[in-house]
Amino acid sequence: MYTDTERCVRAVQSKDARFDGWFFTAVLTTRIYCRPSCPAVPPKVENMTFYPSAAACQQAGFRACKRCRPDTSPGSPEWNARADSVARAMRLIRDGVVDREGVPGLAARLGYSARQIERQLLAELGAGPLALARAQRAQTARLLIETTGLPMAEVAFAAGFSSIRTFNDSVRTVFALAPGELRSRATRSAKPPVTPGVIALRLPYRAPLNPSNLFGHLAATAVPGVEEWRDGAYRRTLSLRHGHGIVALTPHPDHIACRLSLTDPRDLTLAISRCRWLLDLDADPVAVDEQLSADPLLAPLVRKEPGRRVPRTVDGAEFAVRAVLGQQVSTAAARTHAARLVTAHGLPVDDPEGGLTHLFPDPEELAGLDPERLALPRSRRTTLTTLVGALADGSLRLGTDTDWEQARAELTALPGFGPWTVEVIAMRALGDPDAFLPTDLGIRRAAEELGLPATPAALTARAAAWRPWRAYAVQYLWTVDDHPINHLPT
Structure with a gap:
């Protein structure tokens, strides 16, 4: 633009x-x-x-x-709506891959040479991967300077800078202030965090944002011990690169309040990226709603509660496991199955401010589980153990940078993965804005009530006019059925 x-x-x-x-x-x-x-x-x-x-x-x-x-500023919505190499590179840079693995590591993940990635990013963004990562490091440094009492040396390395000198030079260049001046200005204008060790910040978004389906969905499907709704905030544990974290996210009219408790401040950039991804905060709701409103049967739903986002996940592998546990059972039953898995295999954590007790187990921790101990039908045990094995050995990757169509093909090849499971993973784990669930019971009920085609094939054909925003159409269609996922908890 x-x-x-x-x-x-x-x-x-x-x-x-x-x-x-x-x-x-x-x-x-x-x-x-x-x-x-x-x-x-x-x-x-x-x-x-x-x-x-x-x-x-x-x-x-x-x-x-x-x-x-x-x-x-909110991130460009393009990087979440596209699956090409530039968009995937931007999502990886946002997750801190360049800081951890360098440009060669970024290029290797995308299957290109470092020179090709550099050329593509320069052509579209006017800056290469190192400059983009440097800008992100500066923003992370500013957050740590303004919201914590960490010594500047610790801020520098936590933000990803290789030396104090580079940190000082970058902060002065970007913000025209020395690090100490930034902290002095913040101290004069804002109150320090109430709880030591907690990083408090605001997550911006493009208005409008409707919190009902976003936080309602996350609260209604929350896995006990890993997630909870407490005092008007969605809280959950996070598995991060250098340790774990606990985040509390509270909706406000012009921002999302974010309180992060991290075992290692080097994980701040990744934690913020995960939270923004979870809440779909870089979406462009005006563009989405404008296109969906062109359908006269969807228009009343959009006008009633505009700005719906797609509730995503902080970890693709976690969501895939939970999607299998939720096949053909109620929301309550899916939560129960997941809670048992967490209690048996999750890493315990302390939560002084709430009732969170565990991290969700990663595929490596689940690889050795005994399928006979799972209270699931035999076919679903096979589906779960096959999925966990593929995730653990790396033959299946479900990250924010994953190619959407390739992941669909790999999931479909696994036993027990039908269209609903594949598409819900594409929508909530991979972030495909065009993922669609024509076989979902709630969608079929909504279609019948609104006068949309009832069969999956006919509904898919009608939904072609909603592309590339069919995942957002799903959020609006789900509101037709009065379900807890559509309401903020009381």
Whole structure:
């Protein structure tokens, strides 16, 4: 979009927050870059230039605006709506892969050479993987500086910088302030966290956001010990690279309040990425709702409660296991089966602020489970153990960077994986915005009540007009049935 100068200028002059994260405005006279909705007086048109990423602005010598803080904009919705190499690379960079494995590691995961990935990212984003990772490190450093009392040396290494000098130089370059100055400004303007060791921050999103189905779904399907709804917040444990964490997410009218307790601050970037992915916070609800509203039978549902997101997961392998446990049983029964698995195989954790007790076991921990101890039909035991084996040996990968169609083919080849299970994993674990569930009982009931075609084949044909947002259409169709997943817990 950043190449459409006229459209960008209109967005900046109207301070349209819908375009935050789509592009960035750099001001040639002040050498500052802003988000489109910056509250400052818009610069003259001849002084504006536009970039596709914060990293591209920084690489061109611009520093972040202190008023609108463009580095905290929602991410571009393109990276969640596409499955090409650039989108997959961006999701991996967001998860911190470049910091851990370097550009060669990023390229190897995508099946390209480092030079090819560099060229593709430069062409579309105006910055290569190192510059994009550097911009993310700077944002992580700012969060740690402003929300914790960690010494600056610990902040530097937790954010992924290789040296104190690089950390200091990057923070000064990006924010035009030294690290100590950033902390002093934050201390003057904000209260410190109530609980030591807790990182409190805001997760931005594009309005509108309807929390009912998002948090209602997560609360209704929560696995005891791993997830809970407490005091108006969805809380859960997280398995991270350097330890574990506990997160509490609370919906507010203009942001999601996020409280993170981490055993190692180096996991902050990954934890934030997982939380944003879980809540689908980088979506563009205006574009989604506009297309779905073109169908006269869906339009009333969209008008009634716009801004529905797709509730996802923090771990693809975890969700796949839970999807198998939930085959052909009620939500309550699926929770019971998962809770038994967690109690038997999950790693215990302490939760001073609530009732969380375990991490969800990873595939390696489940690989040795005795199928005879599972209170499941024999065929489903085979499905579960085969899935766990494929995840544990690496022959099946279900990450945010996974190729959607390849994963569908690999899942379909496993015993016991029908269209519903494959598509629900594609929707909630892989993040495919076009995943569709025409055989789902709730969808079929909604179709019948709304006057949509009742058979899966006919409904799929009718749903072609909803592409590429059929996963969001599923969220609206589910609201036709009065189910706990559609309501915030009381």
